Amino acid sequence: MDLGLESSLWVGNKRYRAVLTGWHFKWTEVDKKNRDKKTVLVPVAEVAGVEEGRVEILPQKSVEDTDKDFTVFYVKRSSGGGSYGLLWRLGRIQFSCASRVLRDQWTKHLRAALKTHSPLRPHRLLVFINPFGGKKKGRQIYHSLVAPLFELAGISSHVIVTERANQARDHLLKKDLTGFDGVVCVGGDGMFSELLHGLIGRTQQEAGLCENDPAVALQPCPLHIGIIPAGSTDCVCFATVGVVDPVTSALHIIIGDSQPLDVCSVHDVSAQVRYSVSLLGYGFYGDVLAESEKHRWMGPLRYDYSGAVVYLSNRSYSGIVQYLPADPLLSSPRDKTRCLAGCSVCSRSTERLFPHSSDSGSLYSSHFSQFSTDSEGEWVSVEGRFRCVSLTCMSSSCARSPLGLSPSAHLADGTGDLILVWDTHPLGFLKFLYRHTSTQDQFDLPFVEVHRVKAVRFSVPSGREEQEYEEIGGFSSEIDEGQRECVDTVSRNGSQQHLAQRAMTSERKAATPFLCGLCCKKSPSVSVWNCDGEILPFTKIVCKIHGQLVRLYARGIEDGAAIRNSEERDECQRICILNSLK
């Protein structure tokens, strides 16, 4: 069927020339002298629904069934109220045709174009609502903001309001999932993590793969994941959509957007596995999470309170970190680029990760080849005392940190960024933390390192795990007051090569007496791992990044930073469309 169509249509008493070219639907107001006025251009992929008659969905759905009218719902953009991404809203236009035959032609052609140009639109979704996430508004958010949009788009949803933690994960691992196109969580990063574990586990079970084995190349998940944000941090939503907004996320789901995401598998010696996408953190972030669990009643504020408590306790931890660097020619965590919608680094990675696939965006073939074609490279080993060791597969931007833990990280390049913050004086660490809240470079500090990696191992020097407490007093007692030695070694063919020695800076020495007052108490010698908001029951770990293991109903961040006034906002719709044409 030829999808193109062109005719005059009316909106009220204004005449429009409407054109459907297959990829785009546009309507241009035409004045009495037949001159073109304003045009609205909508990619067909961003049409949310087409209905006969004059349809409203708010305050509730109503249809005035006139036989020459039809209504088109589409994605309309506005700047994200201070955040970097763009808010999406439901646009609506009601057209009148010269005849019923023409009306039927328009609705038929538009629906056929939708099918052809956005094949991943879901028809049936499995939705899990956490009634206790964030500010406990999950149910209300879903029923008032999301369900009417799904209904409009003809999506049928099976909704489960969870009654316990891990119910969503267990359901995905065990229950029949036939007929579902995607799984949606209404909640925060913890709920997303349940879906992640359930879907990855289920996919490996069905493929007959052992997910606990770090050497196994995991099979990508066939079902898409949608996130309706209703949590405390909502980092995965923020970092993949650019705003935390249930309507924007619902529209990404409706139009079947698809964003691949790297996932880090975290293995312990007894072969348990956990997955992380946003933050695998030891030291500060582990301690903040452990502290925050005691204050869940505070809601989202618990993290700020616990952050302050942990900061004031001034801890650092010994550790041995080994990492397998990614190819430095492909990208760098300090190259000042940002992974935005249509990111070229991620697109090139798709070709590298799935080399034999005819459709480079396809998930389902050649995934096993990614490790056989990759040469292993050389592991680098560092040992010393750290304020924190963090690994993230993406920028991990969130409201607290609008550019994130690693502003130049990529969502789907098959690598993670390892951030090592060596022990330093408290004011230095505060500077590091504070830089997360602005555009200042948190890596441009002498005690911070960042590496783009494919795999990481972490352990505590022997004896530490049993030793429960040690003296601190500003800095570790075992470290010479004047000089701290951190040893960087690179293992090359089994030989250890000494690389660097670090000296305590005069700035740090000066700050020590003042800050000792805050921290002269016993402190644990071992921290815990924060794995996307969950505490891991083990310290020694092996991690591997699995490129593009899952797909979200998202498209990455559309850059709205430049849009400051309303004129630019209107222009924004046009720019985004032009970008989508590139």
Ligand SMILES: CCCCCCCCCCCCC/C=C/[C@@H](O)[C@H](CO)NC(=O)CCCCCCCCCCCCCCC
């Ligand atoms: C001076 C201001 C410093 C602000 C520093 C902000 C850095 C924030 C970086 C946030 C990165 C979030 C990564 C995402 C992690 C999620 O998978 C996980 C589950 O939702 N969330 C957390 O673990 C939740 C982690 C939340 C960590 C919050 C840390 C807050 C630190 C506050 C320090 C205050 C120092 C005050 C000194 C008196």
Ligand SMILES: Nc1ncnc2c1ncn2[C@@H]1O[C@H](COP(=O)(O)OP(=O)(O)OP(=O)(O)O)[C@@H](O)[C@H]1O
């Ligand atoms: N019915 C339930 N009762 C208790 N806990 C639940 C229930 N449903 C889900 N959970 C658990 O609650 C935890 C937190 O939920 P969620 O991630 O939705 O909110 P949050 O912690 O406030 O937000 P964030 O993870 O963004 O910081 C999740 O780890 C999930 O396993």
Ligand SMILES: [Ca+2]
């Ligand atoms: Ca990545």
